[in-house]
Structure formats: structure tokens, C-alpha cells
């Protein structure tokens with residue numbers, strides 16, 4: 596089995612006196628080439644976040660956390676760095692949380708120990724993410740076994756949620772990996788994920804790497820696939836889950852949820868509890884990132900997508916010059932369309948405010964809660 600890709604790593608200075616480096620696998624260059632991007636300052640990291648060289652909710656959390664550690668180690672103004680990093684992209688709550696956690700650790704330490712404390716906290720988050728990802732795969736597979744007892748799953752996924760977004764195997768893709776490992780992945784349907792093609796460029800890349808049976812489709816081909824009865828379950832990630840269970844994820848997720856409901860297919864959202872934001876009441880309160888229209892009006896070949904090459908005019912125009920484009924990066928799926936949310940603590944189903952709050956408070960009992968049914972005292976029962 597192929598090794599997991601390392602999406603992000605911390606490199607200590609080669610010589611005393613040099614600063615450490617945050618090394619990112621530049622996701623804008625995949626699948627054409629595996630190129631590393633070296634970040635030595637906060638503006639460089641902010642640019643990498645905004646151009647999607649580093650992306651996906653859990654990895655954004657790690658990038659934010661290590662960004663604070665980098666700022667601290669290199670003697671930059673850490674509070675200023677935190678402001679720039681946390682606001683680099685607005686929708687994935689993990690980014691601001693990764694920044695906040697590390698910043699708090701930095702300030703809590705005594706002077707002289709602060710840079711080390713920030714780095715230790717970033718490393719803790721990294722390890723937690725890897726561990727959480729394993730648990731997510733386990734719970735997700737358990738849920739599939741329960742919902743689809745015949746095995747041989749045909750799963751549809753959107754965007755990219757694998758090792759490229761995580762310290763481990765990812766979120767929704769960790770469930771796909773778990774199904775593949777036990778020989779029950781009959782087909783992975785990969786939505787290409789317009790306009791930046793995270794499905795085609797990244798998920799297909801990961802699926803091929805791990806020898807999965809996968810097929811790529813244009814996003815608008817999903818309807819005919821459901822109609823043909825070819826999808827057993829949809830598995831997607833999340834960028835922010837509001838207190839009522841509304842899910843913000845890559846644009847194109849909501850239409851899949853509507854299709855899934857129409858065709859009676861389970862729609863599973865897979866995310867660490869760090870993506871659940873009880874401070875955001877509902878889907879309407881989630882800020883949705885709007886991206887440049889040029890991502891829609893122009894085609895840019897993946898191998899030319901490198902950081903800096905995403906300026907308007909860098910690609911080939913596919914619409915009349917001056918065309919306005921609607922380009923939200925995410926959409927919101929209402930909780931009533933979500934069959935279950937799979938986290939590293941267990942499965943929440945049905946999705947609702949009370950169940951999510953109990954889960955966030957750690958009151959889901961492991962092993963026995965695949966259906967997430969709540970007992971009188973708010974704990975999950977099997």
C-alpha cells in the first residue's frame with residue numbers, strides 16, 4: 596500500500612541561527628507534480644492558504660496552528676500574525692480554532708518558552724487530528740455496515756477530504772479508505788468539483804494512489820448516476836457545522852444532499868468535532884467565502900495553477916470578456932437532509948441541536964452509539 600502523502604511538515608533550522616520552515620505540499624500543482632512550498636513568513640503562508648496550496652478544513656487548522664509557531668520562532672508579531680492567519684479564509688472554522696489554540700498556548704507560557712509552547716501545541720493538534728481521523732474511519736465504516744448490510748459500497752464523494760487535508764487519512768475519505776481496506780468498496784464516484792477541481796485533481800489522485808476502484812464524473816452528471824441506482828451512499832466532509840446541524844461544505848454538496856433525499860440514499864457528513872461550531876446558530880449565520888469570478892470564466896490547466904498563477908487573465912477565457920460570475924466556495928446543507936454526522940467521538944443521527952451539543956460535550960458513548968439516539972439524560976444509547 597502506498598505511503599500517505601504528507602501535506603504539511605515542520606522543519607527545524609538546518610543551521611543554528613536559521614529559522615524553522617513550514618513545508619507544504621503545494622496542492623495547486625497536483626496531480627501534475629509533487630512540489631513542496633517553503634513558508635518562512637506569515638504573508639507567504641496567508642497566500643498559500645488563499646490560493647489553496649494548503650486547503651481543507653482540518654489542514655487549515657494545522658496551517659493556522661503552525662503559522663503561529665512559525666511567527667513565534669522567527670520573531671514576528673504573533674498577535675498580528677494571528678489576525679492575518681485567522682481571517683485568510685472565513686468559512687472553515689478549524690482555521691481560526693487552530694490559530695486561537697496555539698496563540699493561547701503562546702501567551703500562557705513564560706517569556707523565553709513561548710515559541711516552544713506554540714510549537715508543542717501545534718504538534719498536539721497535529722497528533723489529535725491523525726488519531727481522530729483513524730477513529731472517524733472506524734465509526735464511518737461501522738455506520739456503513741449498519742446502513743448497507745449487503746456490503747460492496749458504491750460511494751459518491753465531493754471535493755477532497757483525504758490525507759491531503761489532514762495529519763491522518765482525512766475525514767470522508769478516511770471512511771472510504773476503511774471500506775477499501777476491508778474489501779467492501781465496490782466503486783468510488785468522484786465528483787470533479789468545479790471550479791477548482793479538487794475532486795479531479797486531488798481525490799482521483801489519492802484514489803489512484805491507494806488502488807481504489809474509482810470513476811470521475813462532472814458534477815452535473817451526479818443526477819443521472821442516482822437515477823440509474825448507482826449510488827449507495829454519499830460521503831462528504833464539512834468546513835463548519837452550525838449548532839442546528841447545518842453543514843457548510845464545498846459548493847455542490849447541497850445539490851447532492853437533495854438528490855440523495857429524493858432517491859432515498861444516505862447522506863453522511865464526516866468531520867472532526869473541531870468542525871462543529873456551537874457558537875454559530877444556524878446555516879444562515881455561516882459566512883460563505885466568495886472567490887474570484889475568473890475561477891469560473893477561465894480555465895487554468897492544473898500544472899499551471901501554481902501560487903501566483905491564479906491571477907485573472909492567467910487562464911484561457913471560456914466566457915465573453917467581462918462576464919460576471921457567481922463563485923461561492925461553499926454551500927450550506929440543512930440538517931434535515933443529513934442522515935448522520937460521523938465524528939471521532941461517534942455518530943450523531945438524527946442530526947439536531949441537542950445531539951450535537953451532547954456530542955461536543957463528549958457525552959456520546961463510544962462503540963454503542965452508531966445511531967446517536969439520545970437517552971433521557973442526554974447520553975447516547977445503543
Ligand SMILES: CSC[C@@H](O)[C@@H](O)C(=O)COP(=O)(O)O
Pocket residue numbers: 647650651652653687753754755756757760765766767793831832833834844845846924
Ligand atoms: C476534510 S475536508 C472538508 C472540507 O474542508 C472540504 O470538503 C472542502 O470543502 C475543502 O474546500 P477547499 O476550498 O478546497 O478548502
